[in-house]
Amino acid sequence: MARVDVRPGRRARDRRALPLLAIGLAVGLTVTAGPGWATAAPTAARVASPATEPAGEPGGDTPTADPTETEPVPTEAPSTTAPPPETTPPVATTEPAPTTTAPEQPAPTTAAPTTAAPPPAPAPSVPPVRPSAPASTPPAPAAGVSVTTDDVTLTAAYWNAPSTVTTLRVTVTNTGATPARIRLAYTLPAGLSDAGTGGCAPAGGGEHRCGEWASAPGARFSTLLRVRVDGDAWKRMPLSGSVRVTATAPGVPGVVSDNEGFAVLFPPGPPVPGIRLAADAVSFDISGGSSGLEVRLGNTGRVDAEGRIEVVLPAGVTVPTPPSGCTTVSPARTRCALGTLAAGRTAQLRLPVSATPEAQRQAPLAGAVLGQLDPRSGPTRQVQMSFRITSAAALATPVASPPAPTGSQGVLAAEAPAVSDGGGGGSVRRTAILLIVISMLLVVFALALATTSLRRRMTAPVTGPSAASTE
Structure with missing residues (x-):
């Protein structure tokens, strides 16, 4: 083989x-x-490593004063009250919107059908509406704070009193992701003084400093500052002040802060018969433009009179191009002659207004209008009032790198230390x-x-x- x-x-x-x-x-x-x-x-080791560090307790070794502040501050914080309701529109829910369907068919009966007609065609099915995915929101910073203020608004009773005590509402929000120690300071203009706000003390130059609150993440609360307005403060109008809050968080370096202004709004006066004055608020949009200032001066007397209006604006706010009949007395003062104003008639005037970016960031501010009638017979009648100046730029979040929410005039977020893997x-x-x-x-x-x-x-x-x- x-x-x-x-x-x-x-x-x-x-x-x-x-x-x-x-x-x-x-x-x-x-x-x-x-x-x-x-x-x-x-990677897993790097992610888990921060969890092994001991978490700092609120109020540990966090300093209770700003590094630059050397004067003593009160040890107790002002009393708090419930904050006003949010003014932002409610967030839309993700529930599907109701859909319209064909009319419902009648329920079948137990009796047999008498004809051999085919069953009715089913109603066309409507595909379910899938809820849209919620918009992704950026994570909250480690430490953050914002403040909003109301205005000091006086009523007509102010003209009958030697001084008036009122309140200024301040609302504070902890916008960070960690507990924080929050402090408040406020500055009052000339003619206004503190009327005994608990937990606050004067620091000179119209400034007052208050004790600190221990605030949880997302906490929002208000406090009422008692303010006394002198009987002759109206002679100094327009008047504005400011409020500032600072916050420190355990384990977060630096201090975050926010500030906002407030206006002192006087009613028309002192009351004088035969004259009426009104002025609308001035509002700047996000682009920095405004619709202008509208002023109305009425002659409620029985004789004709020569009318005149004078507008006084805060620093940084001007009338760039005065209309016909108006002259610029100074950068902050514009005077307009209205001519003869017949009895029972009202003159209306609109002035263009511009503001620097810095002035817009400091809003709300206050301006003043003085109205005067000089009748052919009788004494001159004069009255004045203040109006509010607001700006959308003070509430917007500018595009910056790194992003820093502004709140009002700019919430300064704490800079987080850069994370390095050591190579x-x-x-x-x-x-x-x-x-x-x-x-x-x-x-x-x-x-x-x-x-x-x-x-x-x-x-x-x-x-x-x-x-x-x-x-």
């Missing part, structure tokens, strides 16, 4: 090539999967790339070895059958 003679050396090489190919492929697959593990482990991320990536290259080389080597062995086997001469023994 004939048989093929295969040399023992070649058979041994074939047997060795297959195990080497299998080993090379296994090593390559194992090392290729390894970089994923090597990359995931350091660990780069070494992990280099190690992963090196392992991938090595695994690829091993696979190529195993494939080359197997290919060479198979090629030698296919090209080797085949020996002929050996002659069988004749014996």
Whole structure:
């Protein structure tokens, strides 16, 4: 019987090539999967490492005063009250909107149908409305605070009293993600003084400083500042003040702050018969433009009179182009002659108003209008009042890098320290790339070895059958 003679050396090489190919492929697959593990482990360690640090307790070693403040402050905070309701519109819910469907078919009865009419066609199905995904909101900063103020608004009773005590509502919000210690300071203009607000003390120059509150993240509360307005403060109008809050948080470096102004609004007066004065508020939009100031002067007397209006504006607010009949007395004062105003008639005047960006950021502010009637017979009648100046730029969030919410005149967010991995991320990536290259080389080597062995086997001469023994 004939048989093929295969040399023992070649058979041994074939047997060795297959195990080497299998080993090379296994090593390559194992090392290729390894970089994923090597990359995931350091990442998990970095994420979990902050949790191992002890969390700071509110009011630990956080300083209770700004680094620049050296004067003593009250140790007790002013009393708080419920804040006013939010004025922002409610957030739309994600519930699907109601859909209109075809009229509902009558319920089937238990009696058999009398005709063989086909069943009514089903109502067309309306695909359900999928709720839109909620808009992603940026995470709250580690520390943040905002303040809003009302105005000191006086009634007509002010003209009958030597002084008037009123309140100024201040609303504070902890906009950060951690508990904070919040302090308040406010500055009153000339003619106004503190009327005994608990937890606050004068610091000179019309400034008052108050004790601090311990505030939880997202907490919102109000406090009422008692203010006394002198009986002759109207002679100094327009009058404006400001409120400032600062906050510190455990584990967050630096101090965050926010401030907002408030206006002192006087009613028309002192009351004089025969004259009436009114002025609308001035509002600047986000682009810095305004609709102007509208003033109305009425002659309620019985004789004709020459009318005149004088507008006094705060610093940074001007009348850029006075209309016909008006002259600029000073950058803050514009005088307009209205001519003869008949008895029982009212003159209306609109003046363009502009403001610098700094003045808009300090809003709300106050301006003043003086109206005068000089009749042909009788004494001159004069009355004055104040009006409010607001700006959308004081409430908007400017585009900045890094972003800092402004609240009113600019909430200064605490700068978070940059997180560094100490170069660990780069070494992990280099190690992963090196392992991938090595695994690829091993696979190529195993494939080359197997290919060479198979090629030698296919090209080797085949020996002929050996002659069988004749014996």
